[in-house]
Amino acid sequence: MKKDFFNVLSVQEFIQKLHSFTPLQANTVSIEKVDGCVLATDIIAEEDLPLASRSCMDGYAINASNIFGASEANPAYLESVGDIDIEKPASFTLQDGECAGIVTGGILPDGADAVVMVEHTESLGAGTIEIRKSLAPYENVMLKGEDATTGKPALTAGTRIRPQEVGMLAALGIQEIPVYSSPRVGIISTGDELIPIDEKPVVGQVRDVNSYTLAACARRAGATATTYGLVEDKLDSLKEALENALAENDVVFLSGGSSVGVRDLTVGAIEQIEGAELINHGVAISPGKPLILAKCGNKAIWGLPGQIASAQVVMFVLGMPFLRYLSGDTNAFDQSRWPSKQAELSRNVASKPGREDYVRVTVTEKDGKNIAIPVLGKSGLLKTMLQADGVARINADSEGIYEGTVVDVLFF
Amino acid sequence: MKKDFFNVLSVQEFIQKLHSFTPLQANTVSIEKVDGCVLATDIIAEEDLPLASRSCMDGYAINASNIFGASEANPAYLESVGDIDIEKPASFTLQDGECAGIVTGGILPDGADAVVMVEHTESLGAGTIEIRKSLAPYENVMLKGEDATTGKPALTAGTRIRPQEVGMLAALGIQEIPVYSSPRVGIISTGDELIPIDEKPVVGQVRDVNSYTLAACARRAGATATTYGLVEDKLDSLKEALENALAENDVVFLSGGSSVGVRDLTVGAIEQIEGAELINHGVAISPGKPLILAKCGNKAIWGLPGQIASAQVVMFVLGMPFLRYLSGDTNAFDQSRWPSKQAELSRNVASKPGREDYVRVTVTEKDGKNIAIPVLGKSGLLKTMLQADGVARINADSEGIYEGTVVDVLFF
Numbered sequence: 061m062k063k064d065f066f067n068v069l070s071v072q073e074f075i076q077k078l079h080s081f082t083p084l085q086a087n088t089v090s091i092e093k094v095d096g097c098v099l100a101t102d103i104i105a106e107e108d109l110p111l112a113s114r115s116c117m118d119g120y121a122i123n124a125s126n127i128f129g130a131s132e133a134n135p136a137y138l139e140s141v142g143d144i145d146i147e148k149p150a151s152f153t154l155q156d157g158e159c160a161g162i163v164t165g166g167i168l169p170d171g172a173d174a175v176v177m178v179e180h181t182e183s184l185g186a187g188t189i190e191i192r193k194s195l196a197p198y199e200n201v202m203l204k205g206e207d208a209t210t211g212k213p214a215l216t217a218g219t220r221i222r223p224q225e226v227g228m229l230a231a232l233g234i235q236e237i238p239v240y241s242s243p244r245v246g247i248i249s250t251g252d253e254l255i256p257i258d259e260k261p262v263v264g265q266v267r268d269v270n271s272y273t274l275a276a277c278a279r280r281a282g283a284t285a286t287t288y289g290l291v292e293d294k295l296d297s298l299k300e301a302l303e304n305a306l307a308e309n310d311v312v313f314l315s316g317g318s319s320v321g322v323r324d325l326t327v328g329a330i331e332q333i334e335g336a337e338l339i340n341h342g343v344a345i346s347p348g349k350p351l352i353l354a355k356c357g358n359k360a361i362w363g364l365p366g367q368i369a370s371a372q373v374v375m376f377v378l379g380m381p382f383l384r385y386l387s388g389d390t391n392a393f394d395q396s397r398w399p400s401k402q403a404e405l406s407r408n409v410a411s412k413p414g415r416e417d418y419v420r421v422t423v424t425e426k427d428g429k430n431i432a433i434p435v436l437g438k439s440g441l442l443k444t445m446l447q448a449d450g451v452a453r454i455n456a457d458s459e460g461i462y463e464g465t466v467v468d469v470l471f472f
Numbered sequence: 473m474k475k476d477f478f479n480v481l482s483v484q485e486f487i488q489k490l491h492s493f494t495p496l497q498a499n500t501v502s503i504e505k506v507d508g509c510v511l512a513t514d515i516i517a518e519e520d521l522p523l524a525s526r527s528c529m530d531g532y533a534i535n536a537s538n539i540f541g542a543s544e545a546n547p548a549y550l551e552s553v554g555d556i557d558i559e560k561p562a563s564f565t566l567q568d569g570e571c572a573g574i575v576t577g578g579i580l581p582d583g584a585d586a587v588v589m590v591e592h593t594e595s596l597g598a599g600t601i602e603i604r605k606s607l608a609p610y611e612n613v614m615l616k617g618e619d620a621t622t623g624k625p626a627l628t629a630g631t632r633i634r635p636q637e638v639g640m641l642a643a644l645g646i647q648e649i650p651v652y653s654s655p656r657v658g659i660i661s662t663g664d665e666l667i668p669i670d671e672k673p674v675v676g677q678v679r680d681v682n683s684y685t686l687a688a689c690a691r692r693a694g695a696t697a698t699t700y701g702l703v704e705d706k707l708d709s710l711k712e713a714l715e716n717a718l719a720e721n722d723v724v725f726l727s728g729g730s731s732v733g734v735r736d737l738t739v740g741a742i743e744q745i746e747g748a749e750l751i752n753h754g755v756a757i758s759p760g761k762p763l764i765l766a767k768c769g770n771k772a773i774w775g776l777p778g779q780i781a782s783a784q785v786v787m788f789v790l791g792m793p794f795l796r797y798l799s800g801d802t803n804a805f806d807q808s809r810w811p812s813k814q815a816e817l818s819r820n821v822a823s824k825p826g827r828e829d830y831v832r833v834t835v836t837e838k839d840g841k842n843i844a845i846p847v848l849g850k851s852g853l854l855k856t857m858l859q860a861d862g863v864a865r866i867n868a869d870s871e872g873i874y875e876g877t878v879v880d881v882l883f884f
Contacts, residue, residue: 091669095688109854112675116850147665149675164779165665165852167676200850207854215858222884223692223787224857227685227780230669231678231854253559253577257503257642263524263561264579272642276507276635367576368639375635396837399811399883425808438528438612440577442521442619442643445636446627471811472634 068342068349070456071416074378075393077339081358083388084241084310091229094221096282097239098388103215105208109231112149113168117200120159120181120189121172124197136191140183144169159189168201175200208232218390240388245278245285246305247271250316250326251366252293269368269442270315277375278313281383298329306333306359310386313379315364315371326363330354336361344415344456347439348374369439373418373451376472395453400468403430405452410460420448423469432469448472480754480761482868483828486790487805489751493770495800496653496722503641506633508694509651510800515627517620521643524561525580529612532571532593532601533584536609547604552595556581571601580613587612620644630802652800657690657697658717659683662728662738663778664705681780681854682727689787690725693795710741718745718771722798725791727776727783738775742766748773756827756868759851760786781851785830785863788884807865812880815842817864822872832860835881844881860884 069077086100115121122138130136143161144150150160154171162168162175177200180193207228208214214228221229221239229237249271257267268290275285286309291301298314305312316326330336336356341363343351347370352363362379364371384392391397403423411417421432432452437444450471454461461467481489498512527533534550542548555573556562566572566583574580574587589612592605619640620626626640633641633651641649661683669679680702687697698721703713710726717724728738742748748768753775755763759782764775774791776783796804803809815835823829833844844864849856862883866873873879 091684092687095691107673110678111673114852116852145676147676165678202850202852206850223685223688224780224784224854224860224884226688227681227784228854228858230681230684233669233672233679235669257645257647260645261519261523264557264559266522266577267643267645269639269642272503273635273639275504276638279507280635368636372636372639400813402814438614438618440526440528440614442636442640446640448636472636 067340068344069340070344071378074340074343074351074353077353078378078382078385078393080339081355081360081382081386084243084386086238087241088236089239091226091235091237094229094237094239095223095226097221097237097242099215099217099219099221100238100240100388101217102213103229103232103234103237105210105212105214105232107232108205108210109207109214110202110204113204114202115162115164115166115168115175115200116202117175117177118163119175119178119200120191121154121162121166121168121175122159122191122195123154123156123172124174124195124199126156126159127176127191127194130191130194132192136194137184138189138191140187140189159191173197173201218388220389240386243278243283243311243383243386244309245275245283245383246288246309246312247274247278247285248288248291248301248305248312248314250291250293250298250314254290256290270364270366270371273368273372274313274315274364274375274379277372277380278383281380282387283311283383293325295325295328295332298325299332302329302361303333306356306361309359311360311362311383313362313364313375316366326352330361330363343378345374345377346412346415346417348377349415351378367440368442369420369445372445372472373420376451376470377418395468395470399471400450401430401471402466403432403452403469405461405463405465405467406431406433407463408460409434409452409454411454411458413459414456416456417454418451419454420444421450421452421469422447423449432467479752480756481752482756483790486752486755486763486765489765490790490794490797490805492751493767493772493794493798496655496798498650499653500648501651503638503647503649506641506649506651507635507638509633509649509654511627511629511631511633512650512652512800513629514625515641515644515646515649517622517624517626517644519644520617520622521619521626522614522616525616526614527574527576527578527580527587527612528614529587529589530575531588531590531612532603533566533574533578533580533587534571534603534607535566535568535584536586536607536611538568539588539603540606542603542606544604547602548606549596550601550603552599552601571603585609585613630800632801652798655690655695655723655795655798656721657687657695657795658700658721658724659686659690659697660700660703660713660717660724660726662703662705662710662726666702668702682776682778682783685780685784686725686727686776686787689784689792690795693792694799695723695795705737707737707740707744710737711744714741714745714773718768718773721771723772723774723795725774725776725787728778738764742773742775755790757786757789758824758827758829760789761827763790779852780854781832781857784857784884785832788863788882789830807880807882811883812862813842813883814878815844815864815881817873817875817877817879818843818845819875820872821846821864821866823866823870825871826868828868829866830863831866832856833862833864833881834859835861844879
């Protein structure tokens with residue numbers, strides 16, 4: 061065991077190390093389950109969307125040049141040659157001086173290039189339509205191919221799929237979608253004072269909180285999570301548990317007792333696993349500094365602190381983004397894209413320069429302003445996490461933040 | 473059919489109508505799947521958490537009164553009577569003048585009420601410990617019952633469960649959790665120009681985008697979604713499809729062609745369903761004004777616009793919050809709690825007073841500021857939704873927002 065392997069990286073340096081892992085391989089996912097996944101390849105349109113130019117309004121299809129200059133004071137008059145059925149393209153071609161009734165979604169007939177809204181027209185009888193507005197070509201028209209063009213990418217690789225992207229896939233008739241795989245995550249807890257949650261603790265024992273909390277975090281990041289239960293604080297047991305979890309997963313999170321001894325044990329167990337390489341031990345982040353990272357092929361082992369608040373904050377700030385990164389999200393670590401709210405800090409908060417502090421806060425509204433109130437209390441308690449709405453970051457180059465400063469509260 | 477039943481409610485009035493539905497009944501969900509659910513009852517602790525007072529630090533357990541006034545210049549000297557095992561409470565009681573070695577998480581022995589950090593001590597040999605700091609009672613100690621007290625609620629009904637609440641449930645050994653049920657949602661599309669997504673469209677036909685997009689939205693709101701496919705634009709077919717979907721679900725979303733005729737058909741079909749009552753037709757929201765709401769017992773029928781952008785914005789602003797409300801979230805409609813980001817509007821945006829406008833925007837960073845750029849384009853296209861990061865609300869009492877105004881962008 062190398063007790064001296066403690067090399068505190070900055071958060072940015074640590075994230076660089078995480079980028080030495082590559083996103084997972086692609087597989088296909090059905091359209092019903094694809095929301096939230098990241099596209100592994102471009103999606104090429106096999107036909108134009110829309111297939112033909114369609115009206116955005118109820119009104120009359122016209123050729124814009126026929127009504128240039130038309131106004132309330134100087135209306136144009138066109139002859140209506142019929143109404144266009146929404147299901148079928150018109151059987152006729154518009155000639156100069158002609159128009160045709162059209163509803164929203166209706167296909168523009170040949171010869172038409174714009175649609176005048178019914179509000180700007182009046183039917184004078186005998187097929188004559190008065191038009192009191194001029195239009196530019198293509199006005200109120202969804203052009204053929206405007207949403208997607210045959211043979212061109214309609215969605216590009218790396219796009220995280222939302223309901224609207226699901227809609228585009230449906231529009232193109234694509235039911236099996238190539239996406240990056242979701243990470244399979246294994247979770248292990250160690251600490252001899254821990255007992256399974258279905259047992260009754262006696263004084264000195266604590267139920268295994270981390271397995272369940274970290275599994276919930278992993279699932280929120282889109283991963284599948286398997287808990288491997290509690291493992292004894294012994295080198296052989298830890299090594300065996302890590303090997304098992306590593307065989308079945310892409311990432312293993314081990315949260316271990318808070319003492320230096322347990323952390324040394326984790327490092328020792330990792331060093332005994334064939335092909336495993338210790339990447340780092342120590343990150344300049346509070347809470348969470350004694351974080352361990354190891355690599356075994358493209359699989360990752362994380363040694364998280366045992367204190368629940370520390371373990372969860374590290375998971376939120378680095379672990380969950382890493383899982384998203386593995387599933388193809390190139391912006392996974394960009395905190396400016398996370399759900400957040402700006403709020404004024406209610407009091408001064410001190411911080412040690414050289415480390416990123418994540419201060420748990422609650423957010424309340426006062427006099428129309430959002431106020432972030434730091435949650436004080438011992439970080440071994442669950443309470444501080446339950447009370448917090450999220451965390452505010454104090455950058456590594458800062459000694460703290462003054463009361464009244466506007467901070468981004470990252471919600472968890 | 474009542475063509476004249478079109479009564480435009482304000483968004484607030486509409487939300488009041490939605491509150492006439494009651495949240496779904498409770499059921500129990502296993503701890504592995506409970507994240508995101510809302511507690512239906514208080515969770516009462518069956519034992520104290522922590523079970524006994526525990527140390528937050530590595531150091532020495534002491535009685536604070538023994539070292540009052542201790543400092544660098546004036547240290548106190550105590551006799552160490554041993555080290556406390558993390559798994560077991562100490563077998564001894566601290567007497568005046570005594571201390572005991574303790575690690576983080578260790579149980580305080582009787583007679584101790586605080587822990588001095590190892591950094592503020594020095595072992596002088598022969599069991600004598602020099603202590604260079606005074607402490608208040610309970611300093612560096614997690615008190616027995618501080619996280620949860622036997623017989624008292626540890627979590628209260630109405631709490632939406634996050635990973636940290638999962639942790640509290642694990643800590644209490646609660647594996648089956650009483651939560652409000654997730655809504656079962658049925659989704660129907662109508663419009664004779666629509667075809668199933670596995671068919672190839674000809675000019676005039678469009679694949680069924682709404683079923684898939686709306687199902688993804690419903691699932692994001694924690695619901696289970698069943699799609700019932702395409703239904704003919706006919707009264708009998710619509711009525712039958714609605715009845716089927718209603719029998720199997722708590723909420724039915726029907727998205728229908730964009731023409732007034734189809735909406736009238738929806739209203740007509742609803743009126744023919746036994747026990748169904750039309751609540752409203754028309755909400756002062758853009759896009760989405762022709763929204764239909766009906767009630768059948770505690771089940772809801774929503775008639776959404778057929779235009780995909782309108783349907784999705786209504787789903788986002790009202791439908792998804794309604795599903796969360798049904799699953800017990802009392803703050804479901806409070807937009808200030810949604811993932812959002814503040815950004816400066818890049819240009820003036822006009823709006824009709826009397827309606828809430830939801831303007832699709834992209835958010836980019838420029839000179840360290842977030843800029844919200846309205847997405848222009850025809851709302852019948854998917855493109856505008858694909859480009860948008862979210863929506864900015866223009867309140868009903870406003871005629872628009874000027875360039876440079878800071879808006880909340882609600883992410884979708």
